[in-house]
Amino acid sequence: MELSQNARIVLEKRYLKKENGQVIETPEQLLKRVAQNVAQADYNYQKSPEQVAEVEQGFFEIMDSLEFLPNSPTLMNAGNELQQLSACFVLPVEDSMEGIFDALKYAALIHKSGGGTGFSFSRLRPKHDIVRTTGGVASGPLSFMKIFNTATDVVKQGGTRRGANMAILRVDHPDIIEFIKAKKNKEEFTNFNFSVGITQSFMDAVVNSENYPLVHPKQGHVVEELSAQKVFDLLVEMAWDNGEPGIVFLDRINQDNPTPAVGDIESTNPCGEQPLLPYESCNLGSVNLSKFVRNQAIDYDRLKQVIHTAIHFLDNVIDMNQYPLPEVEQITKANRKIGLGVMGFADMLIQLGLPYQSTQAIQTAKDVMGFIRQEARNASNTLAEKRGMFPNFPNSIYQQASKHLPLRNATLTTIAPTGTLSILASSSSGIEPLYSIAFTRTILDGQKLVEVHPYFKELAEQKGFYSKELIERIARTGSVQGFNEVPQDIQALFVTAHDITPEAHVRMQAAFQEYTDNAVSKTVNFPHDATQDDISQAFILAYQLGCKGITVYRDGSRSGQVLSTSNTT
Ligand code: CDP
Known part of the structure; x- marks a missing residue:
């Protein structure tokens, strides 16, 4: 597992198993614990120990490569006493x-x-x-x-x-x-x-x-x-x-x-991406798109394999979950909803050379999410053939559809914020653009460290315009827009959430929504001097484009926020 220092800190603080306050597992052991536990569900479907071991290995591999991670409660609790796996x-x-x-x-x-x-x-x-x-x-x-x-x-x-x-x-x-x-x-x-x-x-x-x-x-x-x-x-x-x-x-x-x-x-649910019936619960997982670009193209073959393993994983989670209430268990098992989504979308666009605001980026969003939804459905259909359809299927819209495909799960796709998962995977979060190209991190002893996006650093070094002084200047606002030493095409590629128009944010959310069963977590960022009319227009656009909700944030509008790009660890 290739973990950044930040990822290790987060894992140690919250995820790795502890005894008397002491960490007693490594990140690899965490993944083994999760893979081993979640694979056990296959015993419910007449699998042999050899077959279960193979399933476990498949689950381990997609997590170890950081191509897929399940939501935090699964990482924290699978195979531990709590065994509560849903977010x-x-x-x-x-x-x-x-x-x-x-x-x-x-x-x-x-x-x-x-x-x-x-x-x-x-x-x-x-x-x-x-x-x-x-x-x-x-x-x-x-x-x-x-x-x-x-x-x-x-x-x-x-x-x-x-x-x-x-x-x-x-x-x-x-x-x-x-x-x-x-x-x-x-x-x-x-x-x-x-x-x-x-x-x-x-x-x-x-x-x-x-x-x-x-x-x-x-x-x-x-x-x-x-x-x-x-x-x-x-x-x-x-x-x-x-x-x-x-x-x-x-x-x-x-x-x-x-x-x-x-x-x-x-x-x-709390961040808006998962509409649910009363008492219903759902477990989520995210594919890290930044791991699927080879030679400036998306490796759809590998993506397909990972989607199928991930859907198998999330369906198993429903069986292995320890539910906090009988009512929750009953309806969750009757609908078997899961939510596979993405993180690292902005990183993927950079690898493909596509600016986030471009029409090609919107098209890429539709292509990738359309592919994920289709393959997720195929995987759920395969599971339905082996394990049975979700019990409420005869009561569902799929039964009524003229050409219905038996499904194991009432919903399959959700775009989560991936607040912690993206730190573990060192990727951009969810479908959000980059938050900053460089920023100053104040560490515990008050020391200041400037961090820079690795793709930007690599390109800047390659093209010969990298300097410590430039990065320090970028870190003041986080944006590279208007920096003469940064070539125009690189400025266009390395846009941040604040450089993008609110309209572009809403259009990207709508593009993902079109191909997502559940909802999409997204913040529509506005500059500090945005007017109320600007907010109103974004609300109406989100409504017109078929979004399921909208969350806005005007830079600097919450108390205590001085500079949107500073970060404290
Ligand atoms: O990255 P991680 O799996 O930790 O979570 P996320 O994708 O940022 O958030 C997904 C969902 O987890 C949220 O919508 C909440 O339902 C739940 N969550 C929570 O209960 N408490 C938190 N502090 C963060 C997330």
Whole structure:
């Protein structure tokens, strides 16, 4: 395994097995532990020990080469006591004391095991509503969410990672204005991402400058009407102010719900890439695209092999998983959703010589993701023939499709942020452009180290314009745009998230979404001086292009952020 120093630090801190605070496994032993554990599932399907050993070797190889990594909980917990392998959960929040506090307890159990939770609070009766049993008044979704936030702080995931939550409130919930404004106070709800659940009828009302109704979630009557434009503008203003709330397009998400007969999707996981039914969980994994370029072309043969092994791996994870609740186990095993995605996409584009903003880059995104989705389906079909279709298949959209292909898994593809995985693999994260070409890292003793992107360093040395002084100057902003000593074509290739127009960000997200069963994690970056109108246009473009949601970030808009490119370890 070729690991960077950063990767080793992260592994030691959070992933390698410890006893009495001492690390007791090497990175290779970690991969062996994971491969060995996940391969065991093959015994459920009449495999011999020799065959299982072969499967284990295949799993080990694609991880050891850093061509594929499963989500963090699988790396941390497979073969260990916890054995909780999934990153993503959605829990229902019913409108009753029992319902609310059950959800709180379940969330605590999931956080303890390294998973993240998403909730829709839309079923809760609004603030000031009457509580029939006591004659008192309801405190509303926001006050309950504060308790979830505090519980998350307290649990701290047993030292692995801090719990992450998503809170969704439908745009037609009577408390929506309070929800939209809630994160203006940056001290509150620090363990939550907020997203407004937007409906198609709301978007129609915005376009037609009409009012839209706020509906009582239990009784179904219209509580009041609001100007759709005013609510949209408030949403835009808040997102401009500090990036939150984001939005999710609920109708668009439910268009792709593979099992509408089983239930509606009302929430996603914390980072938005995985819409799930109540109690459903999902395990993710990512192919590292930076490992698949040979002679300036994509090695589709190798990519196909890795996809097939990865789908086999992720399907096995469902069997080997220790579920925190019987309800989660039941629905997860009935749908068998998995999410294979990518990291290192920006690195791959650089190797191919394609600027991120170019039309060829968009085409490459479609080609690669289209290939991954197709091969993932083929692999799931092969598994279905050997292991059976997912139990809800007869209830699914695939059964109704005229030429249906039996599948082992209700969904196959998801683009995760790969926040930690990309550090382990030393690749660019998810489908994001590079964050900076060079930056200054302050290490523990206060010493400053300038780090430079390895491809840029290599090219700069080859073309003879590399100098320590140049790299130090680049590290001040992270960007190479406008540096005369850097040739134009290299400037075009080494663009960062801040050099790219918001429109290009949204178009890339939409290109991946077109070929992804679940959703796409992406941040649409804006310069500091972007206007609210710019944000509004990005929201509308994302809606028009069929994205399932959008998260924006205006540079420097969160408190304490001085320079977007400095980094502290
Ligand atoms: O790279 P890694 O596998 O650690 O995670 P990611 O791709 O950045 O995030 C994938 C999902 O893991 C998120 O959407 C969350 O559901 C979950 N997660 C979490 O629960 N807590 C975190 N601190 C980070 C991620």
